[in-house]
Amino acid sequence: SRLEDTVKKTVSExxxxxxxxxxxxxxxxxxxxFKRLGVEPLVIELDEMGAQGPxxxxxxxxxxxxxxVPNVFIDTVKLHRKGELExxxxxxNIK
Amino acid sequence: SRLEDTVKKTVSExxxxxxxxxxxxxxxxxxxxFKRLGVEPLVIELDEMGAQGPxxxxxxxxxxxxxxVPNVFIDTVKLHRKGELExxxxxxNIK
Ligand SMILES: N[C@@H](CCC(=O)N[C@@H](CS)C(=O)NCC(=O)O)C(=O)O
Ligand SMILES: N[C@@H](CCC(=O)N[C@@H](CS)C(=O)NCC(=O)O)C(=O)O
Ligand code: FES
Numbered sequence: 730s731r732l733e734d735t736v737k738k739t740v741s742e743x744x745x746x747x748x749x750x751x752x753x754x755x756x757x758x759x760x761x762x763f764k765r766l767g768v769e770p771l772v773i774e775l776d777e778m779g780a781q782g783p784x785x786x787x788x789x790x791x792x793x794x795x796x797x798v799p800n801v802f803i804d805t806v807k808l809h810r811k812g813e814l815e816x817x818x819x820x821x822n823i824k
Numbered sequence: 825s826r827l828e829d830t831v832k833k834t835v836s837e838x839x840x841x842x843x844x845x846x847x848x849x850x851x852x853x854x855x856x857x858f859k860r861l862g863v864e865p866l867v868i869e870l871d872e873m874g875a876q877g878p879x880x881x882x883x884x885x886x887x888x889x890x891x892x893v894p895n896v897f898i899d900t901v902k903l904h905r906k907g908e909l910e911x912x913x914x915x916x917n918i919k
Contacts, residue, residue: 755850
């Protein structure tokens with residue numbers, strides 16, 4: 730579908746993409762984490778897209794099996810080229 | 825208002841009341857915590873009340889200043905009489 734192509738394009742063109750909802754604390758925590766690590770994600774707030782929000786959430790479920798937010802896509806190669814992979818990995822090692 | 829009286833009555837008649845939303849992870853964590861402590865809260869899922877949900881959320885904000893979920897009410901006297909205050913306090917001390 731056109732919406733599915735849009736999502737695939739978004740995810741392939743950006744090193745980090747976070748599908749989020751503005752009022753969701755779990756989503757806020759993920760956005761804050763990336764900020765703290767100096768990584769700038771593309772944030773897509775599903776609750777600010779009107780009727781398209783639930784549709785995108787359905788597409789994400791088709792593509793990833795996950796129907797919840799936050800839904801995070803990380804392109805490690807792109808991140809590495811931006812020099813931002815190290816901070817993400819060290820954070821993962823700390824946890 | 826009638827809705828405000830209903831909320832006040834609910835809170836006064838139950839040792840623990842959690843105003844929650846079914847799809848909210850923060851709300852789930854609070855409900856799980858009480859379960860783990862052997863405390864049985866009255867859970868009110870605001871997203872399962874149709875149009876009344878947002879209205880109750882507004883009433884809670886008027887009464888408590890808090891507009892978010894989970895919104896938790898604990899009557900320590902009632903809890904103590906049920907013998908459940910100890911576990912709650914020891915959990916608070918551990919944190
Ligand atoms: N364990 C998952 C929990 C994800 C989850 O349950 N997300 C909730 C919001 S906190 C959700 O998407 N609920 C359904 C919805 O909002 O459509 C995680 O850490 O991401
Ligand atoms: N720090 C607060 C966060 C509360 C919060 O932001 N709750 C969100 C859901 S996770 C909320 O109620 N957002 C507005 C709404 O859902 O109406 C807490 O720990 O309770
Ligand atoms: S944590 Fe509350 S909606 Fe996600």
